[in-house]
Amino acid sequence: MTELASMPTEVILTQSREVLTKIYLDWTPQPGNYLDLDGKTYAVLERRHRYHLQSGRYKLHKVALYVQSATRPEEQSLIDGQWVIGDATCKYNARSILIRCAIHPTGPCEGCRFRE
Structure with missing residues (x-):
């Protein structure tokens, strides 16, 4: 093959x-x-x-x-063996390799007022 x-x-x-x-x-x-x-x-x-x-x-x-x-994201988190953009501990994180979140998709997560 x-x-x-x-x-x-x-x-x-x-x-x-x-x-x-x-x-x-x-x-x-x-x-x-x-x-x-x-x-x-x-x-x-x-x-x-x-x-x-x-x-x-x-x-x-x-x-x-x-x-x-695209530009490579500076913030990434590892969840169940899969890299996602941004801080995966935030409840608004999309847990996606393509988009960070709906509230602040361009980031960064640090300093975001919606980060929870």
Whole structure:
């Protein structure tokens, strides 16, 4: 079986559907991971697998990562083996790898008057 990490990977901007690059990665990005390309940082929003029919069977051909421009969050918490943005002990934290909270999504958590 082919490893996903050895697959050709297309990196696509989500809003414009522009293909930023086609690369081979030595890791398998999941939604919520960050990817650095040409000095810019992108958040992975979605990962899709592309298959081709070969000899009567579908075979994984490449991976498409849908990304958006982002900055890496400075505040992160680990909950049940999953990294989330911000202070996970706050009752308003979204416990998400993509959004901090509805009240103050851009952060930081420290100094937020709603932090509980």
